[in-house]
Amino acid sequence: MSDLKLPIYFDYSATTPVDERVAEVMMHYLTVDSHFGNPASRSHAFGWSADEAIDTARGQVAALVNCDPREIVWTSGATESDNLAIKGAAHFYQKNGKHIITCKTEHKAVLDTCRQLEREGYEVTYLDPETNGLIDLNKLKAAFRDDTILVSIMHVNNEIGVIQDIEAIGELCRKNKIIFHVDAAQSAGKVDIDLDKLKVDLMSFSAHKVYGPKGIGALYVRRKPRIRIEAQMHGGGHERGMRSGTLATHQIAGMGEAFRIAKAEMHAENARFLALRNRLYNGLKDMEEVYVNGDMDHRIAGNLNISFNYVEGESLIMALKDIAVSSGSACTSASLEPSYVLRAIGRSDELAHSSLRFTIGRYTTEAEIDYTIGLVKKAVDKLRDLSPLWDMFKDGIDLNSVEWAAH
């Protein structure tokens, strides 16, 4: 235990450290003795090598998801990719209709963009997921209308880690001639993606969730059948006019390297994550009144989202200062609401508040898991000892039937 470095990082879905191999590639393109040219400068050698680096990276990103490198458009991150995909497609195809379908558990980058389109006169259907976090395909089918132009469903949910069946959703969309966008920020490098087979038209990627740098991402835009989007950022006409702005060579090179490593190591890594995740789960699952949020089978290896009933969320986080986890509790996010994802899968406010999201990554060790199991158990037991609600529960009182007096 003594060689553990505290706090322990269990927040790999928020962001990942840059892999040293990635940082090394990036350094090549940052400093004066190397390759700092502007890649749009086609006329001199500095620009050429930056251009080559970008071509290489484009190939590396494309290779991970099996698409044509020409289908990759660089952006400043998945948030911009989601904005560009949804607004870009909605604006371009508005003559065909103004109805969009998405899901209540999407990332804010999708939901807030849809809200903006509603202000612009579009109609949006927000599907309810099932209690396991997955979408019922029949409900999706039922939501299709003649004027539906776009469906946006994320591949892997950032909070509960569940994997949607984008293969089946893609088939449905293609059959109905509806464009299908997938936010793959949390799935690229964690789940196999084959865009040659999948009927996905637009897909968002992030580098900093896959041990690449922050500030860079990509949008996949299908060429066959060709999908058009209206540019959201205008200027020098970079990225074939779809996204203007100087490309950050070192960041693109970093994203390429990160995706290359992910392709090479993903399967071995997933096996390791799964063993660690199950070790954590097995260490906690026999406690009383714990609830796993989201489907356990259709789920990425590195995610465990678990709620502890009769524990106050904010106190729990305070008691767990030695581990960096994220939580569905209000105090840990900018908003005052408990996690909207957990609410959407039918969790009560209390369970949403007392949830912890553990995400396991490249540098997580078995010793860290074992330490954490002990820490969490101790904290939950201690908080429950102090809780009158826990006492009532233990006395067999159904708390939902209690009428609380105002005072």
Add this chain to the structure above:
Amino acid sequence: MPYMSGVYGNPSSVHRFGRLTRDALEQARVQVANFVDADPNQLVFTSGGTEANNLAVKGALLNQPLARLAVSPIEHACLLEPAKAMKQLGWELDLLDVDGQGRVSIEHLKSTITRQTKFVSVMAANNETGVLEDLKGLVEAAKTANSDVFFHTDACQMAGKLPISFRQLNLDLMTLSSHKLYGPQGAGALIVSRSIDLQPQILGGGQEKGLRSGTENLAAIVGFGRAAELAAETQQARKDHALALQQQLLECLVERSGVTVFSAQAERLPNTVQFSVQGIDGEALLMQLDKKGFAVSSGSACDSGRTDPSHVLMAMGVDKNIAKGAIRVSFGEQNTSEQVSGFIQALDQIRQQFI
């Protein structure tokens, strides 16, 4: 480097990893704001100058009823294109006259701005010719004509080369870019005065007080902050260094026949010289210079895939054939006087081949 692998939290996370990165982000905000004499609370980090210019135009105008905007014709494409996008949405777009030296006409600005004009944008320094615009005079004239007008300046080329004060110039919006001042690519900023109800263009997550969502590019922003701090310290030395090289190059150029230096009569950035050589196409000249080891540009790097003459030179009324020969030399702190002499020698050799 520490913000790539050592300190790696997400600035929106509440735990210690997140807090450390948030502190770094706020420090960079202060560094960049101080550098241009603005309030750190007014600064929105973006992915670069292009995004900041887009955000300035669309963010300030999209939530307003249709009216007018005025921009100079020598702006960077990432300002002109959003301005044209507004025109497509029904806004009236006025292009401000520039003189033969590339200076925006204050007189024309005065006569152009009406009560309907909501937005004016003139860049601080032009990226091709290096011309410095009289921002103080332009802002004053614009606000005298219509006190409600928002004045935006693209200061990407200016910042780091000459001092600029957001406050003293009485600006409403200012665009900055990290990689033009020796910071990393991938970061920029828009400074937004409190009078503007900016409409965000990238949504979701609510970073930057909701004005620009998306996980912050921390390493680039921290680099941007440090670059701004260094620029403040070394600006004068950099300027003197560049000015000496510029002087040396200009003296050699004027001695040679058939060479036109653009905006020669105007005040310019200390590091930029744009010129053309009669009878030699700009692209050809670039290629020849590149072979001899000199990396220069025909103007804006972003436009270099194209063969049209520069829109900046065309707006100045430069003859099309002369404009097509334009190349831009811009100096950095690593350049030396020997390199300038070598450049002139190379240029003379190329001229002999062609003429």
